Amino acid sequence: MINVGLLGCGTVGSGVVELLDKNLGIISRRTGDVIELKRVVDQDLDKCRALGIKESKLSRNFDDILYDDEIDIVVELIGGIEPALTFIMKAMEHGKHVVTANKDLIAEKGKELFDMAQTHKVDFYFEASVAGGIPIIYPLKQSLAGNQIQEVIGILNGTTNYILSKMSEEGRAFADVLREAQELGYAEADPTADIEGLDAGRKIAILASIAFNSRVTVDDVYVEGISKITLNDIKFARELGYVIKLLAVAKQGEDGSIQARVHPAFLPRKHPLAAVNDVYNAVFVRGDAVGEIMHYGQGAGKLPTASSVLGDIIDIGRNILYKANGRISCTCYEDKKILDVSQLRAQFYIRMTVKDQPGVLAGIAGVFGSNNVSLATVLQTTYGGEMAELILITHQVEERDLNDSLVVLRGMPLVGNIDNVIRLEGMDKI
Amino acid sequence: MINVGLLGCGTVGSGVVELLDKNLGIISRRTGDVIELKRVVDQDLDKCRALGIKESKLSRNFDDILYDDEIDIVVELIGGIEPALTFIMKAMEHGKHVVTANKDLIAEKGKELFDMAQTHKVDFYFEASVAGGIPIIYPLKQSLAGNQIQEVIGILNGTTNYILSKMSEEGRAFADVLREAQELGYAEADPTADIEGLDAGRKIAILASIAFNSRVTVDDVYVEGISKITLNDIKFARELGYVIKLLAVAKQGEDGSIQARVHPAFLPRKHPLAAVNDVYNAVFVRGDAVGEIMHYGQGAGKLPTASSVLGDIIDIGRNILYKANGRISCTCYEDKKILDVSQLRAQFYIRMTVKDQPGVLAGIAGVFGSNNVSLATVLQTTYGGEMAELILITHQVEERDLNDSLVVLRGMPLVGNIDNVIRLEGMDKI
Numbered sequence: 001m002i003n004v005g006l007l008g009c010g011t012v013g014s015g016v017v018e019l020l021d022k023n024l025g026i027i028s029r030r031t032g033d034v035i036e037l038k039r040v041v042d043q044d045l046d047k048c049r050a051l052g053i054k055e056s057k058l059s060r061n062f063d064d065i066l067y068d069d070e071i072d073i074v075v076e077l078i079g080g081i082e083p084a085l086t087f088i089m090k091a092m093e094h095g096k097h098v099v100t101a102n103k104d105l106i107a108e109k110g111k112e113l114f115d116m117a118q119t120h121k122v123d124f125y126f127e128a129s130v131a132g133g134i135p136i137i138y139p140l141k142q143s144l145a146g147n148q149i150q151e152v153i154g155i156l157n158g159t160t161n162y163i164l165s166k167m168s169e170e171g172r173a174f175a176d177v178l179r180e181a182q183e184l185g186y187a188e189a190d191p192t193a194d195i196e197g198l199d200a201g202r203k204i205a206i207l208a209s210i211a212f213n214s215r216v217t218v219d220d221v222y223v224e225g226i227s228k229i230t231l232n233d234i235k236f237a238r239e240l241g242y243v244i245k246l247l248a249v250a251k252q253g254e255d256g257s258i259q260a261r262v263h264p265a266f267l268p269r270k271h272p273l274a275a276v277n278d279v280y281n282a283v284f285v286r287g288d289a290v291g292e293i294m295h296y297g298q299g300a301g302k303l304p305t306a307s308s309v310l311g312d313i314i315d316i317g318r319n320i321l322y323k324a325n326g327r328i329s330c331t332c333y334e335d336k337k338i339l340d341v342s343q344l345r346a347q348f349y350i351r352m353t354v355k356d357q358p359g360v361l362a363g364i365a366g367v368f369g370s371n372n373v374s375l376a377t378v379l380q381t382t383y384g385g386e387m388a389e390l391i392l393i394t395h396q397v398e399e400r401d402l403n404d405s406l407v408v409l410r411g412m413p414l415v416g417n418i419d420n421v422i423r424l425e426g427m428d429k430i
Numbered sequence: 431m432i433n434v435g436l437l438g439c440g441t442v443g444s445g446v447v448e449l450l451d452k453n454l455g456i457i458s459r460r461t462g463d464v465i466e467l468k469r470v471v472d473q474d475l476d477k478c479r480a481l482g483i484k485e486s487k488l489s490r491n492f493d494d495i496l497y498d499d500e501i502d503i504v505v506e507l508i509g510g511i512e513p514a515l516t517f518i519m520k521a522m523e524h525g526k527h528v529v530t531a532n533k534d535l536i537a538e539k540g541k542e543l544f545d546m547a548q549t550h551k552v553d554f555y556f557e558a559s560v561a562g563g564i565p566i567i568y569p570l571k572q573s574l575a576g577n578q579i580q581e582v583i584g585i586l587n588g589t590t591n592y593i594l595s596k597m598s599e600e601g602r603a604f605a606d607v608l609r610e611a612q613e614l615g616y617a618e619a620d621p622t623a624d625i626e627g628l629d630a631g632r633k634i635a636i637l638a639s640i641a642f643n644s645r646v647t648v649d650d651v652y653v654e655g656i657s658k659i660t661l662n663d664i665k666f667a668r669e670l671g672y673v674i675k676l677l678a679v680a681k682q683g684e685d686g687s688i689q690a691r692v693h694p695a696f697l698p699r700k701h702p703l704a705a706v707n708d709v710y711n712a713v714f715v716r717g718d719a720v721g722e723i724m725h726y727g728q729g730a731g732k733l734p735t736a737s738s739v740l741g742d743i744i745d746i747g748r749n750i751l752y753k754a755n756g757r758i759s760c761t762c763y764e765d766k767k768i769l770d771v772s773q774l775r776a777q778f779y780i781r782m783t784v785k786d787q788p789g790v791l792a793g794i795a796g797v798f799g800s801n802n803v804s805l806a807t808v809l810q811t812t813y814g815g816e817m818a819e820l821i822l823i824t825h826q827v828e829e830r831d832l833n834d835s836l837v838v839l840r841g842m843p844l845v846g847n848i849d850n851v852i853r854l855e856g857m858d859k860i
Contacts, residue, residue, distance in 0.1 A: 019576055019719050026643070030575045032757075127573060133720035135565070135573030142572075143557060143565030145460045146449055146740025213456070272726060275705045289449050289737035290563040290727065296702060297723030307719035310576025324754030327462075 002031065002317045003038040005065035005096075007087060008077035009048040012101050012128065013040075015306030016075060017051045027310060031317035039065050042078075062087050066094055073316055075309060076100040085109055092116045092124070097325060099312040101128035101305055107202035107218040110209060114329070123325045125312035130203045131156055131281045133304030134297040135311070140210050140285070141328050147287030149211040152250045153425065156203040158279035158299045159187045159194035160226050160246040164264075165277040168234050168243065174227065186279055196225035197246060197262040204248035207283070208260045212252045214336035216260050222341040224263035233351060233420055236391050240377065242266040243274045247425055257337040259344055265425040266349050273426065342400045347376070347424035349393050352409070353416035356388035360414050364390070367412070371405040373397045387416055393424070432461065432747045433468040435495035435526075437517060438507035439478040442531050442558065443470075445736030446505060447481045457740060461747040469495050472508075492517050496524055503746055505739060506530040515539055522546045522554070527755060529742040531558035531735055537632035537648040540639060544759070553755045555742035560633045561586055561711045563734025564727040565741070570640050570715070571758050577717030579641040582680045583855065586633040588709035588729045589617045589624040590656050590676040594694075595707040598664050598673065604657065616709055626655035627676060627692040634678035637713070638690045642682045644766035646690050652771040654693035663781060663850055666821050670807065672696040673704045677855055687767045689774055695855040696779050703856065772830045777806070777854035779823050782839070783846035786818035790844050794820070797842070801835040803827045817846055823854070 004020075006013060020027065020037055028034045040048050041059050048058050062083075065071055074091040076098060078084050084105055088098050089112075098117070100106070106113065106129050117124035127137045131154065140149070155161050159181060166177040178195070181187035193199045201221040208216040226246050237244050245267050250260045267274050272294045276282040281299025286292050298304040319325045354360050361378070368375060379391035394402065402421075409415050434450075436443060450457065450467055458464045470478050471489050478488050492513075495501055504521040506528060508514050514535055518528050523546070530536070536543065536559050547554035557567045561584065570579070585591050589611060596607040608625070611617035623629045631651040638646040656676050667674050675697050680690045697704050702724045706712040711729025716722050728734040749755045784790050791808070798805060807823035824832065832851075839845050 015719070023576060023578055023718070026578060027576055029643075030571075134723055135569040138573050139565040139569055141460075142745050143568050143738065143741040145744045146453060146457055146737050148453055148456060213460075272705070275702070287737060288453070289445070289733040289740070291731070291734050293564055293725065293727030295723065295725050298721045301721070303719040304721050307576050307717060308573065310719070311573040314575045315572050318757045319752075319754070322749075322752065322754035322757045324749070324752035324757060327748045327752045327754060 001034050001036050002073065002320055003036050003071045004073045004075055004313060005039045005041070005068065005071040006037060006075045006077065007041050007062065007065070008079070009040065009042040009044070009051060010077060010079070011302050012305045012309065013077040014051050015302035016077065016309050017053060019303060019306045019310055027314060031314045032321050033317060035313060035317060038071055039068060041065055066090055071096060072320055073097045073099060073313060075313065076102060077309070079104065081105055081108065088113065089116055092120045092122050095120060095122060097123040097316045097320070099125045099309055099316065101126070101309060103129040103202045103206060107205040110206070110217065111215055118326070118329050121326045123316045123319055124329075125316060126206070127312050128305045128308035130206050131283055132297070132299040132301060133307045134281060134283065134295050134299065135308070136207070136283045136295050137210060138311070138315070139295070140207070144285065144287055144290060147289045148252070149285060149287050150252055151286040152204070152207050152211050152283065153273060154200070154204060154207065154248040154283040155245055155273055155276050155281055156248045156283070156299065157194050157200040157246060158281060159191065160200070161276065161281070162186050162279045164226060164229065164244055164246065167229070167231060168238070171231060173231060174229060195227055197223040200246060200248040200262045204250050204260055204262060208250035208258060211250065211285070212258055212336060214258060214334050216250070216258060216338065220260055220338045222261040222263070226264050228420060229264055230420065233422065236349070236351065236379070237266050240393070241269050242424070243269055244422065245273060247273070249425060252336070257339050259339045259341070261341055263423055265423050267426050268429040271426040271429040342403070344399050345396050346399060347394055347396055347427060348402055349391070349422045349424060351419045352390050352392070353387050353419060354390050355414045355416065356382055356386055361390070363412065363414055364409060367408045368394070368405050371408070372401045373405050431464050431466050432503065432750055433466050433501045434503045434505055434743060435469045435471070435498065435501040436467060436505045436507065437471050437492065437495070438509070439470065439472040439474070439481060440507060440509070441732050442735045442739065443507040444481050445732035446507065446739050447483060449733060449736045449740055457744060461744045462751050463747060465743060465747060468501055469498060471495055496520055501526060502750055503527045503529060503743060505743065506532060507739070509534065511535055511538065518543065519546055522550045522552050525550060525552060527553040527746045527750070529555045529739055529746065531556070531739060533559040533632045533636060537635045540636070540647065541645055548756070548759050551756045553746045553749055555746060556636075557742050558735045558738035560636050561713055562727070562729040562731060563737045564711060564713065564725050564729065565738070566637070566713045566725050567640060568741070568745070569725070570637070574715065574717055574720060577719045578682070579715060579717050580682055581716040582634070582637050582641050582713065583703060584630070584634060584637065584678040584713045585675055585703055585706050585711055586678045586713070586729065587624055587630040587676060588711060589621065590630070591706065591711070592616050592709045594656060594659065594674055594676065597659070597661060598668070601661060603661060604659060625657055627653040630676060630678040630692045634680050634690055634692060638680035638688060641680060641715070642688055642766060644688060644764050646680070646688060646768065650690055650768045652691040652693070656694050658850060659694055660850065663852065666779070666781065666809070667696055670823065671699055672854070673699055674852070675703060677703070679855060682766070687769050689769045689771070691771055693853055695853050697856050701856040772833070774829050775826050776829060777824055777826055777857060778832055779821070779852045779854060781849045782820050783817050783849060784820050785844045785846065786812055786816055791820070793842065793844055794839060797838050798824070798835050801838070802831045803835050
């Protein structure tokens with residue numbers, strides 16, 4: 001018998017209880033021993049009672065898990081930094097293995113957690129912390145472990161992907177779709193963490209750490225949200241053969257340097273990620289041997305997330321039976337250099353409002369040219385008044401050169417406004 | 431040190447040698463010990479020498495691996511049934527763990543191989559046998575193990591997917607694209623196993639066995655190839671909102687009964703598999719908790735396949751270090767009922783040539799109606815002569831009812847020919 005102590009009767013917790021109940025037979029057979037939910041701790045016991053958990057298993061006190069020597073695995077599903085961090089640390093000190101879905105915690109305190117797990121030779125699993133039900137963390141550690149990973153690009157936030165999909169498919173404005181997403185429960189009442197890219201930033205920090213065997217925290221990730229994306233941008237993207245997605249990007253250069261960033265991007269329509277719509281997530285990986293692969297599925301939700309939690313429980317259970325816990329804790333973490341976004345090269349889409357008069361384009365092109373920014377595409381739309389809309393796509397340029405150009409352009413009387421600047425990504429798929 | 435004995439210096443073998451050489455540092459650190467290629471056996475040693483393998487490691491005699499007690503893992507990459515089967519069986523009897531990419535062998539002799547591995551408590555891994563570099567076998571056994579798997583649908587054969595993609599994109603006929611695929615090395619000189627669906631049949635037998643924890647051999651799989659697909663079928667598919675793909679389908683019913691089949695299918699354009707083109711493979715899985723996921727990538731090729739072989743070697747290496755070999759050999763195989771294709775229900779596309787005269791459609795519809803086959807869509811194209819082309823799509827019907835109807839129709843003077851009959855799949859994505 002492998003005993004599990006569960007922390008938290010919220011959405012994911014309820015999914016774990018439901019799934020363990022429904023599939024107990026196959027789960028136990030696949031593990032090699034019976035998985036028993038021995039203790040469930042939450043401050044609000046009514047939430048746990050509503051899941052049909054026996055009264056004798058319920059407690060408000062984490063110590064009832066911590067000091068129960070029969071409990072092998074602690075499943076932390078309360079979220080946030082504290083008290084989750086303290087509980088997990090104590091559990092590991094007491095020799096308990098830990099499964100969590102807590103992305104905030106891992107993105108901020110990953111190093112401390114991994115070190116603690118290693119010190120106490122316990123398993124610390126967190127498949128559910130990134131991309132819900134999609135198997136990605138374990139495959140990066142196992143099936144793909146023969147590769148040097150060069151690139152991980154994810155659509156890791158369902159809320160923003162839903163909003164961008166609806167804006168694109170139905171021609172509705174950002175605020176309108178956001179309101180609908182909130183009504184449908186796809187977006188929180190305070191949607192800032194999703195909309196501004198912080199949620200995706202935490203997830204790509206976790207994936208980058210694993211893919212590149214280096215410490216990447218959320219503070220290392222450049223983050224930019226989607227609130228500035230207009231229907232105009234989406235229209236021009238379509239005309240030029242792209243879709244706009246909020247991408248979480250992590251790349252490792254030949255020299256081992258790392259970049260990690262979250263921002264909206266023009267993605268070629270032929271890229272595998274371009275067809276990932278609505279609340280679906282996907283993770284695209286490029287490895288030096290495997291080439292391009294993509295894992296696609298539901299990035300959130302009660303049962304998909306519980307699926308990942310159960311996969312972790314089963315694998316730890318097998319380790320327990322074979323006394324093999326710690327078998328995939330890699331001690332190979334390095335401190336690789338993390339590049340600032342201003343040091344990167346990219347192609348950019350620029351939408352600006354300019355005076356509709358002769359010589360304007362020449363003047364603007366001149367500013368870019370003198371800052372080493374060369375232009376690949378120029379589209380001009382006349383409003384019929386004295387202003388025109390100018391759409392530019394640059395060749396690969398250094399981001400700081402682009403920024404220098406934009407500073408000069410903003411000061412020119414001919415330029416009404418720089419309306420939007422969006423990076424291009426996945427350009428080998430054109 | 432973990433010592434590997436390699437059998438076979440062909441395409442995949444050369445990829446394993448290259449990848450192990452290139453990424454030895456990270457592979458060893460991720461495993462926790464150095465991986466050493468100790469012995470390489472092939473009948474044609476010149477092939478091995480061309481890979482730069484030291485003369486002292488080469489042998490033509492498998493016994494040089496078998497009786498070397500220092501060799502922990504045997505990597506079988508010679509393919510085919512014999513002598514691969516004998517070598518693997520002997521290796522396991524001698525306590526060696528085995529990695530193979532040999533789909534033919536597993537699809538035919540899986541039971542014997544799994545039993546032998548269990549008897550001798552050794553690991554038997556075969557990620558590379560299905561879908562090349564795409565992680566799917568291990569994720570089914572681990573990350574998704576909390577699920578009851580309901581459905582696995584794969585595009586598992588790159589040759590046929592390339593041919594269908596080119597027919598569809600470039601409007602070229604089957605024979606023409608096949609010839610090109612042969613010239614490009616995407617199709618074999620004798621393409622029968624690919625074109626007629628046997629290769630995909632072996633792979634779906636393997637996936638079904640793992641997904642449903644039951645024995646499914648290649649003989650249990652209904653197989654139908656793509657040679658009968660014409661540009662006309664592709665054109666009508668497009669008009670009606672579908673693409674034609676060679677799908678490998680395995681499903682488990684509520685009662686535990688299994689179906690396994692490979693055939694061309696009309697797939698709704700919105701299905702995630704519909705965008706998988708050229709030589710790419712993908713596996714779509716539906717589980718009761720995870721919902722829909724899809725893994726996409728390169729299904730063949732030297733380095734992608736070697737990526738899977740190395741992932742297996744690394745995982746076995748970790749098991750060796752923790753004395754945990756056998757930790758995921760599930761003893762939970764059942765003998766589930768496998769349904770014959772005639773017992774299944776499906777929607778069908780039917781293309782037929784009929785006399786272009788009043789009353790024909792009524793007569794044909796009458797035959798279907800009296801056999802419990804109801805029609806969802808009817809399209810008629812007049813050739814301008816005395817014959818017309820009739821395109822029908824049925825509602826869900828029993829396959830035997832459809833076949834009964836077709837027997838009657840073939841005997842009717844009004845019916846010139848039943849030109850093609852193709853199943854519809856993935857219809858919940860309409």
